[in-house]
Amino acid sequence: MFGFLVRRLLIAIPTxxxxxxxxxxxxxAAPGSPFDLERPIPAEIKARLAEKFHLDKPIVTQxxxxxxxxxxxxxxxxxxxxxKTVSNIIAEGFPVSATLGLxxxxxxxxxxxxxxxxxALRQNKAGDYAVMGIAMTxxxxxxxVTGPVLALVxxxxxxxxxxxxxxxxxxxxxxxxxxxxTLSLPQIAIISRLMRASMIETLRSNYIRxxxxxxxxxxxxxxxxxxxxxxxxxxxxxGPATAALLTxxxxxxxxxxxxxxxxxxxxxxxxxxxxxxxxxxxxxxTLIIALNLIADLLYGVxxxxxxxx
Amino acid sequence: xxxxxxQGRSLWDDARARLxxxxxxxxxxxxxxxxxxxxxxxxxxxxxxxxxxxxxxVGIAPTFDDxxxxxxxxxxxxxxxxxxxxxxxxxxxxxxxxxxSLVIGVIWGATAGYIGxxxxxxxxxIVDTLYAMPFIFFVIILMVVFKDFTTGRPALNILLIxxxxxxxxxxxxxxxxxxxxIALKRKEFIExxxxxxxxxxxxxxRHIVPNVLGPVVVYVTLTIPSxxxxxxxxxxLGLGVQEPLTSLGKLIANGAQDMETMPWTLLFPxxxxxxxxxxxxxxxxxxxxxxxPKDR
Numbered sequence: 001m002f003g004f005l006v007r008r009l010l011i012a013i014p015t016x017x018x019x020x021x022x023x024x025x026x027x028x029a030a031p032g033s034p035f036d037l038e039r040p041i042p043a044e045i046k047a048r049l050a051e052k053f054h055l056d057k058p059i060v061t062q063x064x065x066x067x068x069x070x071x072x073x074x075x076x077x078x079x080x081x082x083x084k085t086v087s088n089i090i091a092e093g094f095p096v097s098a099t100l101g102l103x104x105x106x107x108x109x110x111x112x113x114x115x116x117x118x119x120a121l122r123q124n125k126a127g128d129y130a131v132m133g134i135a136m137t138x139x140x141x142x143x144x145v146t147g148p149v150l151a152l153v154x155x156x157x158x159x160x161x162x163x164x165x166x167x168x169x170x171x172x173x174x175x176x177x178x179x180x181x182t183l184s185l186p187q188i189a190i191i192s193r194l195m196r197a198s199m200i201e202t203l204r205s206n207y208i209r210x211x212x213x214x215x216x217x218x219x220x221x222x223x224x225x226x227x228x229x230x231x232x233x234x235x236x237x238x239g240p241a242t243a244a245l246l247t248x249x250x251x252x253x254x255x256x257x258x259x260x261x262x263x264x265x266x267x268x269x270x271x272x273x274x275x276x277x278x279x280x281x282x283x284x285x286t287l288i289i290a291l292n293l294i295a296d297l298l299y300g301v302x303x304x305x306x307x308x309x
Numbered sequence: 310x311x312x313x314x315x316q317g318r319s320l321w322d323d324a325r326a327r328l329x330x331x332x333x334x335x336x337x338x339x340x341x342x343x344x345x346x347x348x349x350x351x352x353x354x355x356x357x358x359x360x361x362x363x364x365x366x367v368g369i370a371p372t373f374d375d376x377x378x379x380x381x382x383x384x385x386x387x388x389x390x391x392x393x394x395x396x397x398x399x400x401x402x403x404x405x406x407x408x409x410s411l412v413i414g415v416i417w418g419a420t421a422g423y424i425g426x427x428x429x430x431x432x433x434x435i436v437d438t439l440y441a442m443p444f445i446f447f448v449i450i451l452m453v454v455f456k457d458f459t460t461g462r463p464a465l466n467i468l469l470i471x472x473x474x475x476x477x478x479x480x481x482x483x484x485x486x487x488x489x490x491i492a493l494k495r496k497e498f499i500e501x502x503x504x505x506x507x508x509x510x511x512x513x514x515r516h517i518v519p520n521v522l523g524p525v526v527v528y529v530t531l532t533i534p535s536x537x538x539x540x541x542x543x544x545x546l547g548l549g550v551q552e553p554l555t556s557l558g559k560l561i562a563n564g565a566q567d568m569e570t571m572p573w574t575l576l577f578p579x580x581x582x583x584x585x586x587x588x589x590x591x592x593x594x595x596x597x598x599x600x601x602p603k604d605r
Binding site: 011015018022023026027029136137139140141142144145147148149152156246247250251254255265266269270277280281284 | 434437438445446447449450451453454534538541542545546558561562564565568569572575579582583586587590591594
């Protein structure tokens with residue numbers, strides 16, 4: 001187990017480095033610079049600014065400077081917001097995105113797991129078809145359709161919930177309800193399908209038949225024996241789910257005008273705010289790698305058949 | 310020679326029979342063919358042009374007068390013909406980008422699985438590494454990088470979308486093909502080919518690839534909708550297809566902006582997208598159940 005952890009961490013380091021390198025050089029290949037404003041600034045000032053951020057040096061040297069700062073944990077200053085560092089921007093946006101993502105994940109696992117298990121127990125009956133129909137709808141309707149429609153119905157027509165906008169430090173339930181539902185719908189669909197398939201497979205296995213044969217009541221067989229095995233594929237879906245939620249939150253933040261980190265990323269990329277883009281990419285890459293690792297370790301703990309050598 | 314009295318049934322015959330019994334899948338196939346024909350041929354016969362601006366008919370609601378069946382958008386362009394163009398672009402992106410991912414994925418997976426050993430380990434380690442990348446971020450950066458370059462050159466713009474999305478989607482395909490290849494490698498007919506001295510790449514092309522087609526076809530039908538979604542996602546953020554050309558995602562993005570005053574500009578593209586994705590997903594599920602009928 002320990003050896004496995006070390007090996008995975010040793011792979012993770014070059015992966016993160018590769019991501020940093022790729023993102024850095026790709027971003028610099030984009031035409032334009034962060035100092036191209038609508039009202040042009042004098043050439044001398046532009047040159048001074050470029051000098052301050054080392055943009056006048058060859059690109060490899062710039063990369064060296066960036067890595068040096070990064071090794072000290074410094075993500076650098078924002079090139080667009082004069083009084084903010086990238087760490088400031090991330091610290092402001094990340095709590096919003098994380099709250100959104102975690103709530104959506106929790107909702108998706110609870111609702112999706114329940115629906116999937118329910119469908120499996122009623123395989124090929126009306127309940128099963130109903131759940132799978134809902135799941136198919138969840139997969140086929142993208143969040144940028146559900147988002148605006150939910151906002152239109154609950155925000156505008158019914159007036160129950162705010163449609164957009166959120167002041168910092170005001171992560172209230174009513175503000176987050178619609179974004180979280182929008183973000184979690186596709187995940188609910190995917191998780192319920194996964195859960196149904198694995199539950200059906202588990203229910204067919206011999207030890208479940210044995211448990212019934214021993215005369216255990218139905219709920220005990222399902223909750224104590226079947227559920228534990230059936231939930232495993234969900235654990236390995238944790239990594240991809242995180243990636244999907246991060247992607248989805250870019251759109252959801254856009255729709256509901258939430259000041260999260262996904263919006264900062266898109267704006268940063270469009271405005272050539274190099275350091276902000278790099279900071280967000282590094283943060284998300286690390287997050288995805290870490291969650292994949294946690295999922296694998298968790299899998300080993302939960303599944304006695306898996307041994308890491 | 311006398312004709313065999315009992316006709317043999319291959320596994321493919323069984324699979325086709327099971328697929329044809331799946332009503333949702335069959336209906337989806339016909340609906341999808343209908344949508345495709347409409348998207349390709351519709352704009353030729355429709356009286357309006359997709360980029361023609363009717364200055365006096367901005368944002369009119371759906372009406373049968375003057376063939377504005379789906380109304381006009383905020384610029385005064387006919388929504389129906391724009392929807393057909395959007396379908397064209399979205400379907401084309403879905404099919405072509407999936408094809409790109411199919412080619413890369415099948416070659417990569419079959420090679421890794423067939424050669425095995427260190428080569429396999431190295432090639433699949435690359436796939437694992439790429440899996441861990443926040444890919445949508447790279448697609449976004451790519452689209453931003455080439456945005457100025459492709460503005461005013463729609464063909465180049467769409468080509469870039471094909472490549473960017475196709476390059477992301479091949480990973481799962483490679484994994485599936487590799488797994489199948491490893492299972493096939495020890496079968497007698499492969500050993501026979503090896504014993505006869507057939508070269509490895511001929512074996513991969515002639516014996517391995519045709520035999521992994523089943524799961525690959527299933528995955529292809531499920532990849533197309535996710536590619537369509539990815540393109541719409543980019544267009545929604547303003548990074549995909551450029552005006553005046555359009556795609557389903559772009560139409561939805563525009564519709565979402567105007568939904569309070571012109572709900573039809575959101576409704577029609579959203580429904581069109583839903584139906585298209587429904588069809589692909591139903592066909593994919595139907596094919597999977599037909600080829601591998603374990604779950605039903």
